[in-house]
Amino acid sequence: MSWDFETDPEYQKELDWAEKFVREEVEPLDYVLGHPYDVRDPVRNKLVRPLQAEVKKRKLWACHLGPELGGQGYGQVKLALLNEILGGSRFAPIVFGCQAPDSGNAEILAHYGTPEQRKRFLQPLLDNEIVSAFSMTEPQGGADPKVFTTKAELKGDNWVINGHKWFSSNAHLSSFLIVMAVTDPDADPYKRMSMFIVPTETPGVNILRNLGVGTHEREGSHAYIHYDNAMVPKDHMLGPRGGAFVVAQTRLGGGRIHHAMRTIGQVRRAFDMMCERVLSRTTQGELLAKKQMVQEKIADSWMEIEQFRLLVLRTAWKIDRYKDYLKVRKDIAAVKALMPKVFHDVAARALHLHGSLGATGEMPFVEQVIQSFHMGLADGPTEVHKVTLARQVLREYKGTTDLFPSQHIPKLREAALKKYADVIEREVHAQS
Numbered sequence: 108m109s110w111d112f113e114t115d116p117e118y119q120k121e122l123d124w125a126e127k128f129v130r131e132e133v134e135p136l137d138y139v140l141g142h143p144y145d146v147r148d149p150v151r152n153k154l155v156r157p158l159q160a161e162v163k164k165r166k167l168w169a170c171h172l173g174p175e176l177g178g179q180g181y182g183q184v185k186l187a188l189l190n191e192i193l194g195g196s197r198f199a200p201i202v203f204g205c206q207a208p209d210s211g212n213a214e215i216l217a218h219y220g221t222p223e224q225r226k227r228f229l230q231p232l233l234d235n236e237i238v239s240a241f242s243m244t245e246p247q248g249g250a251d252p253k254v255f256t257t258k259a260e261l262k263g264d265n266w267v268i269n270g271h272k273w274f275s276s277n278a279h280l281s282s283f284l285i286v287m288a289v290t291d292p293d294a295d296p297y298k299r300m301s302m303f304i305v306p307t308e309t310p311g312v313n314i315l316r317n318l319g320v321g322t323h324e325r326e327g328s329h330a331y332i333h334y335d336n337a338m339v340p341k342d343h344m345l346g347p348r349g350g351a352f353v354v355a356q357t358r359l360g361g362g363r364i365h366h367a368m369r370t371i372g373q374v375r376r377a378f379d380m381m382c383e384r385v386l387s388r389t390t391q392g393e394l395l396a397k398k399q400m401v402q403e404k405i406a407d408s409w410m411e412i413e414q415f416r417l418l419v420l421r422t423a424w425k426i427d428r429y430k431d432y433l434k435v436r437k438d439i440a441a442v443k444a445l446m447p448k449v450f451h452d453v454a455a456r457a458l459h460l461h462g463s464l465g466a467t468g469e470m471p472f473v474e475q476v477i478q479s480f481h482m483g484l485a486d487g488p489t490e491v492h493k494v495t496l497a498r499q500v501l502r503e504y505k506g507t508t509d510l511f512p513s514q515h516i517p518k519l520r521e522a523a524l525k526k527y528a529d530v531i532e533r534e535v536h537a538q539s
């Protein structure tokens with residue numbers, strides 16, 4: 108029997124180090140540098156590389172990976188506790204080598220890549236010498252991959268890719284894209300597509316424009332791409348032919364829970380700022396913190412964050428225990444569906460309690476609220492995850508053919524009377 112809510116003291120020391128390091132060394136970069144993923148920016152590299160080296164020395168680099176890939180094999184619970192710290196800073200995930208989408212792309216390269224693919228694409232990705240992008244969503248639909256039309260045709264020894272993809276985040280900074288394309292149009296709907304590794308410099312990979320999210324993003328980083336006869340050698344298929352759905356699921360299971368872990372960090376930041384503000388600002392002769400409607404916002408936010416955090420940690424624990432994402436599908440769907448709501452509600456309250464200042468670009472709340480919508484869309488919209496959750500939950504139940512529910516009280520009373528008839532009858536006789 109073990110239900111333990113304590114972090115082991117040795118690892119807590121690492122977390123304390125990470126907290127201080129992120130606050131003092133990494134967070135300042137958020138305010139002075141451009142894109143964290145821009146490995147071609149010499150100033151970024153000058154500042155980020157030494158910090159990455161420190162993290163490696165401390166053995167906290169790429170903690171989402173097993174030791175065979177240069178990670179620590181810490182498992183998801185330890186990762187969750189670390190990611191909570193990293194989530195509050197734009198640069199922290201890259202400094203600790205666990206940024207999305209590279210983390211998920213590395214997972215599928217490790218899982219499905221041939222030795223040549225791993226050598227050429229995985230190793231430099233793990234070392235953050237390069238970054239990658241995931242190119243799945245198309246303008247006509249993202250939530251339902253069955254509507255994708257981008258196709259790859261085998262011509263001689265090459266695959267030729269044609270079609271449009273969009274929201275391929277960071278494609279303009281990437282060295283390669285992982286592209287999902289139709290290879291077998293007449294096959295079963297879930298076996299029509301395959302995954303490809305496409306070097307971004309391939310002729311025919313045309314970035315039409317980079318979309319920006321919300322009002323805050325300095326410049327757009329979500330690429331709208333036209334694959335126009337983009338040709339890659341035959342051996343650039345990743346995983347089996349027709350296996351794109353399975354490959355995508357491998358990356359998404361981990362990706363979703365990792366987003367949730369980092370989101371806890373972001374939400375906590377908003378909450379901390381909210382608490383500081385209400386203890387600092389006076390209106391009508393008293394602190395905001397003294398007003399009951401403000402107290403309600405603090406209480407609601409605290410409860411929502413703690414509930415969410417416990418669900419994330421328990422899901423992480425289940426992943427460690429079962430080592431099988433399919434067994435935790437329900438939990439991951441719940442985490443994914445809850446994440447945008449908690450993030451949105453807490454960030455919106457923090458914005459509101461900061462008054463007009465909260466609505467400006469001088470505080471992070473507007474960006475956080477927009478990001479909460481991002482969390483509700485990327486890796487599948489909330490509705491889809493709620494459907495998954497409900498279906499999984501309902502598998503654990505069965506209906507009744509009786510006219511009345513199995514818990515109908517008259518029925519239960521009748522059964523109970525039957526079960527204890529002897530004793531009850533004896534007692535009734537004794538009392539009469």
Ligand SMILES: Cc1cc2nc3c(=O)[nH]c(=O)nc-3n(C[C@H](O)[C@H](O)[C@H](O)COP(=O)(O)OP(=O)(O)OC[C@H]3O[C@@H](n4cnc5c(N)ncnc54)[C@H](O)[C@@H]3O)c2cc1C
Pocket residue numbers: 208240241242243244245246247248249250251273274275276320329480481484485486487488489490491494
């Ligand atoms: C900031 C950001 C970064 C992203 N990065 C990437 C990336 O790197 N690579 C990539 O490939 N994609 C990326 N995406 C795209 C993302 O995965 C898609 O936006 C998402 O899958 C939804 O697809 P869609 O936008 O086409 O919406 P649609 O599929 O058109 O869905 C629109 C809305 O319809 C509703 N809906 C959809 N399905 C259902 C359903 N079954 N039941 C009820 N309602 C439903 C939901 O409200 C949904 O939001 C990113 C998106 C954002 C916002």
